[in-house]
Amino acid sequence: MKFLAHFTTALAVISVTLLAASPTPASANPSPAESPPPSGEIVSPFIPIPEKFIPAYFGKRPESYLIDPQKLLSPSDFRDRLAFLNYHASDSAIDLFVFVIGADQEIPAGVKLDEIIGRFFSNGRPAVIVFYYPNSVQRSTLLLSPSIANTIPQTEQRRILESAVMQANRKSNVSEQTEQFLVQVSIRIYWMEQMISGKSAKNDKVPHANLNPALSKSAAKAAGFAKLQEVVMQLMIPAAAAFVTLVIIALLVAWRRLTARHFFPVHQVETRLGGNHAAGVGAVITFASTKVPPASQREQVSDFSRRF
Amino acid sequence: MNCPRCVQRIHRAAESCPHCGFSIADADAQFGIDPVQIRCLTDSAGILRRRDRQSVEAAMEKITRRFPQIFVALYTGSLGDAANIRPFSFWLLNRAVYEDAPSGMANDAGILVTIDPESKAATMVFGYLLDPFLCTQDIFECLSRAHPYWLDGRYADGFLKALNHLEVILRKKFKKARRDSKPQNPKPLTPHPAEDLGKGVRALDQTIAEPPTTEEATS
Numbered sequence: 001m002k003f004l005a006h007f008t009t010a011l012a013v014i015s016v017t018l019l020a021a022s023p024t025p026a027s028a029n030p031s032p033a034e035s036p037p038p039s040g041e042i043v044s045p046f047i048p049i050p051e052k053f054i055p056a057y058f059g060k061r062p063e064s065y066l067i068d069p070q071k072l073l074s075p076s077d078f079r080d081r082l083a084f085l086n087y088h089a090s091d092s093a094i095d096l097f098v099f100v101i102g103a104d105q106e107i108p109a110g111v112k113l114d115e116i117i118g119r120f121f122s123n124g125r126p127a128v129i130v131f132y133y134p135n136s137v138q139r140s141t142l143l144l145s146p147s148i149a150n151t152i153p154q155t156e157q158r159r160i161l162e163s164a165v166m167q168a169n170r171k172s173n174v175s176e177q178t179e180q181f182l183v184q185v186s187i188r189i190y191w192m193e194q195m196i197s198g199k200s201a202k203n204d205k206v207p208h209a210n211l212n213p214a215l216s217k218s219a220a221k222a223a224g225f226a227k228l229q230e231v232v233m234q235l236m237i238p239a240a241a242a243f244v245t246l247v248i249i250a251l252l253v254a255w256r257r258l259t260a261r262h263f264f265p266v267h268q269v270e271t272r273l274g275g276n277h278a279a280g281v282g283a284v285i286t287f288a289s290t291k292v293p294p295a296s297q298r299e300q301v302s303d304f305s306r307r308f
Numbered sequence: 309m310n311c312p313r314c315v316q317r318i319h320r321a322a323e324s325c326p327h328c329g330f331s332i333a334d335a336d337a338q339f340g341i342d343p344v345q346i347r348c349l350t351d352s353a354g355i356l357r358r359r360d361r362q363s364v365e366a367a368m369e370k371i372t373r374r375f376p377q378i379f380v381a382l383y384t385g386s387l388g389d390a391a392n393i394r395p396f397s398f399w400l401l402n403r404a405v406y407e408d409a410p411s412g413m414a415n416d417a418g419i420l421v422t423i424d425p426e427s428k429a430a431t432m433v434f435g436y437l438l439d440p441f442l443c444t445q446d447i448f449e450c451l452s453r454a455h456p457y458w459l460d461g462r463y464a465d466g467f468l469k470a471l472n473h474l475e476v477i478l479r480k481k482f483k484k485a486r487r488d489s490k491p492q493n494p495k496p497l498t499p500h501p502a503e504d505l506g507k508g509v510r511a512l513d514q515t516i517a518e519p520p521t522t523e524e525a526t527s
Contacts, residue, residue, distance in 0.1 A: 260374070261373070261374065261375070261376050262374060262375050262478070262479065262482040263375075263376065263377055264375070264377055264378075264437065264438070264441060264481075264482060264485055265485055265489055266377075266437065267439075267440045269436040269439045269440065270320055270321040271321070271436070272309060272318060272320065272321060272322050272323075273311070273312075273318070273322060273323070273324060273325065273330065273331045273332055273398075274323060274324070274331045274332035274333060275332050275398065275401075275402040276402055276415075277401060277402050277414060277415035277416045277418070277435050277436060278398065278401040278402055278415060278416070278418070278420075278433055278434065278435040278436060279309060279398070279436070279439075280309040280310055280311075280312065280318075280398070280433065280439075282397070282431055282432045282433035282434060282444065282447045283431065283432055283444050283445075283447035283448035283450075283451055284393060284394055284429060284430070284431040284451075285429070285430055285431075285448065285451040285452065285454075285455055286427075286428055286429045286430075287428050287429075287430070287455055287458040287459045288427075288428035288429075290459055293455075294448070294451070294452035294455045297448075298445075298448060
């Protein structure tokens with residue numbers, strides 16, 4: 001009897017476990033609305049960008065670095081981000097264009113991005129084009145203009161986007177997310193420039209992008225001052241060495257002049273007027289009166305002649 | 309070169325002035341034939357204070373330091389008549405023995421400045437060593453620098469100014485001489501025959517005050 005009771009209990013436990021693991025009746029019998037689409041058709045959870053905004057997005061080459069015809073960003077955010085993009089353009093050889101698209105939107109299937117980018121960004125400065133989705137940053141995509149698309153490997157492009165998304169996700173606020181995203185893209189573009197120009201980028205030379213225009217200007221000034229300071233520091237040592245050398249030379253010349261001894265050549269001079277050592281009168285000057293200045297005494301005359 | 313008495317130009321190797329017949333014998337007859345022993349700085353007129361004497365001696369030594377062949381002497385005394393200062397300076401540089409002059413240096417290398425505070429006249433003469441290099445105008449320029457000081461009775465200051473300018477002129481002349489010809493090794497000059505150095509400055513002054521007669525000079 002005891003064995004039978006244990007067997008019954010174990011059977012009950014197994015049945016409960018199986019019941020828990022088995023699908024619910026609802027999932028087992030899905031409703032017609034949630035039934036999977038027919039094979040070969042993919043239903044997107046996003047809605048396309050409204051038709052009326054398509055020309056503003058893709059109708060022509062953007063005249064601004066920030067394209068937001070739907071006004072998805074607040075006016076202040078739009079102003080700050082645009083200021084940053086303008087600053088980036090002034091500081092970098094690669095422009096950064098940002099298309100702002102709604103989090104629940106998608107680019108219509110009829111829009112061929114490769115064709116659009118090839119048409120609008122083949123000429124002019126190289127550019128990085130970002131399709132940015134506020135509140136859904138991970139959906140952002142990044143494309144390069146044809147002039148640099150082949151230079152930068154795909155892995156690097158992917159890394160740029162990943163790092164920007166990662167930075168943006170550290171913030172909870174949409175505005176801050178956008179700010180961090182753009183800053184990171186700007187920084188990575190700097191590295192991209194270094195890669196293109198073949199220079200080895202150093203960590204201490206990574207530019208610190210800042211979205212605040214005032215801070216950006218001050219940062220630019222600080223960078224200019226630092227560069228000037230570096231040049232001055234480089235020139236200071238040679239200049240100081242040259243100055244010390246000049247001072248030493250001047251001192252040596254002065255010392256030599258002070259201690260120089262001059263020897264006149266000795267000529268044999270025939271004696272005159274019976275004088276063994278000297279002859280002649282040299283010069284005479286009288287200082288009896290201020291009315292007889294030296295200028296009037298320049299012509300040396302005998303005292304006999306002067307009296308008359 | 310000009311005659312000390314008539315200031316007329318005389319030619320080289322003239323035994324006496326072709327214009328007035330002046331020679332050292334005339335100066336000897338006037339001031340004495342015997343050599344006189346004096347110091348380079350002889351202030352018979354007493355116009356220099358002790359402090360002035362130190363600065364004057366330092367300036368004189370400085371000239372000798374820069375130009376080791378040359379020494380400078382200063383004699384101040386009352387000569388009575390301003391007409392005496394030219395022949396007297398000529399005579400003194402030939403007849404004086406400077407006891408503190410650098411050894412082995414003859415009067416040929418001397419530059420003598422004579423100041424007569426009584427007649428308000430001063431002269432500067434130089435020996436044969438500088439004969440090829442200095443001219444009357446150079447010397448006059450030096451004296452001109454001293455003129456405003458001597459007008460005020462600041463004899464030491466005037467003398468220092470004159471020496472400063474003399475140094476400048478000597479340096480220029482040295483450079484010119486070096487350009488014209490390579491400098492030669494300094495040749496020691498024949499020392500002055502120190503014969504009968506018994507007479508001193510006082511005797512010299514007495515001689516000036518009481519010039520010997522023509523007969524004494526002839527003898």
